[in-house]
Amino acid sequence: MPQPAIAASEQKSATAPTALSVLNSVFGLPAFRGAQEEIVRHVTTGGNCLVLMPTGGGKSLCYQLPSLLREGCGIVVSPLIALMRDQVAGLLEAGVKAAVLNSTLSWDDASEIEQRLLAGDLDLLYIAPERLLTPRCLAMLSRARLALFAVDEAHCVSQWGHDFRPEYIGLSVLAERFSGVPRIALTATADDLTRREIVERLALNGAPSFVASFDRPNIRYEIIDKKNARMQLKAFINERHAGDAGIVYCLSRAKVEDTAAALTRAGIAALPYHAGLDASLRARNQDRFLNEDGVVIVATVAFGMGIDKPDVRFVAHLDLPKSIEAYYQETGRAGRDGKPADAWMTYGLADIVQQRRMIDESQGAEAFKRVSLDKLNALVGLVETTHCRRTRLLGYFGETLKAMKCGNCDNCLSPPKVRDGSVIAQKLLSCVYRTGERFGAVHLIDILTGRETDRVKQFGHHRLSVFGIGADLNDKQWRAALRQVVALGHLRPDSEAFGAFKLTESARDVLKGITAVMLREESADAIAQRGTSRSKRGSKFVSVSRDVSSQSAGLMGALRAWRSEMARKHGVPAYVVFNDTTLEGIATLQPRTHAQLHAVAGIGDKKLERYGDALIALVEKEAR
Incomplete structure (x- = not known):
């Protein structure tokens, strides 16, 4: 039975906190990034949408915040146990009532979580798609007060995608059975074809798509x-x-x-x-x-x-x-x-x-x-x-x-040098053609460089006009040229003869001189250099720098040790306690009061309450 939509007037209360205040108090973040605020507002007021945002861009907040702002529990469809576990651990550290339903739970533990959901004692519940699609789980969700459905890693729904998961196909039931509950599909990776399939399979037609920049400049x-x-x-x-x-x-x-x-x-x-x-x-x-x-x-x-x-x-x-x-x-x-x-x-x-x-x-x-x-x-x-x-x-x-x-x-x-490699490509393509398109790289290069191996003589290829016409290049240079010609689409690996290469339609124009071929200039020295780590050659590639000053290095080390101890005590990854950025903020600002500590990104109310005194004591100890 479809669940009715929750009107804006039915949000948690007229005096409910704003999205920005929850962002600060729960997650310890001072401001939204990019389209986050617009997405949160859209979903909180009951809208469906597709969100494409790069890894590390803040996708999780786009469904976590609306789940906290709307009445009911947000249901997060997640494909991996590790993802569920880490996200729930982080939310619990932040004081959010979150849980997971997956195959690692005992019957008693799973039943307890189901009862908490039905009693309205959860803000977020992570469920694997296989479990969600069972009749028992769907029936339970129909009886619960739901804030939203978030389909994470939504590209898994596409049979054209790189990570297709058949169980995701069944998620079309969400639109059919829970039409009044907002749905948000999220992914970091989707080309146009995959986006269209996500929209179609999850019934998001007409819903806005929020596409952030795919650029990861760091x-x-x-x-x-x-x-x-x-x-x-x-x-x-x-x-x-x-x-x-x-x-x-x-x-x-x-x-x-x-x-x-x-x-x-x-x-x-x-x-x-x-x-x-x-x-x-x-x-x-x-x-x-x-x-x-x-x-x-x-x-x-x-x-x-x-x-x-x-x-x-x-x-x-x-x-x-x-x-x-x-x-x-x-x-x-x-x-x-x-x-x-x-x-x-x-x-x-x-x-x-x-x-x-x-x-x-x-x-x-x-x-x-x-x-x-x-x-x-x-x-x-x-x-x-x-x-x-x-x-x-x-x-x-x-x-x-x-x-x-x-x-x-x-x-x-380190810009590569490029030269006109049309003649090199013509020699290579001619060699492939005159040997019947039946041989691989080693044999072709032996012919081009004029090497009379037993195999070359066995097939009579030492008598071909192309024999030895490429003696001015060495084996590595020819292999690099062959790779680039394949990449340009003028040759393709033969699916029937393993290792062999065949000419493509575009090869004809290269051989006739109609199509020019530009190749990376491959001197013997260039190949040797490009086969090593560039930093070894003294180029602009350097080790990743640390952002903490030498003056704060001692405090940073102490903070890391303290974080490891807290992580072991609570049984969570160290970054769930605090990530490096937060530790570096503490090491740089060296706060001495709770108010100063709260100003560090990543420290919300719950973490301030739990760890504030210990952190201030640690800062003061290292300052002595």
């Missing part, structure tokens, strides 16, 4: 040639992120475990995470990453969605993701606190071939394969671009960067 993007990816990763961490928390993504489970072991041997605190690990070990590793400082987690993409850890200083990819959406979401887990962070990736020709083969061999329909291939091609365009990466990344989401250069990506900081 993240520095860097993509380097893959040589020895594991050695490159160790150098990157040791030179620029020693002692920092980070996430390393690998494509396979075996590579996850091997990489974590290699980092551990190198003295880096690294832990593996993938779906094949024992559940208890997986949980322990995740808890260590969340609760301890300076832990690096090495994972497949099974890790990370919904992880709220704000002080992840880098995200590294040792393999090419599937799409720009996946890359954006995964790299977005760095620097959620707004402080400098790195998105670093190693990339090679084999990555394109592997991803293309996975698409071709998938069981999806042809339409799905076409969309997947288009998304892969867009990502390859990003990694191969010689222009500003941020401009290319934002352009994919329909956003234009005001400046042509962002000043915070590798191509802006």
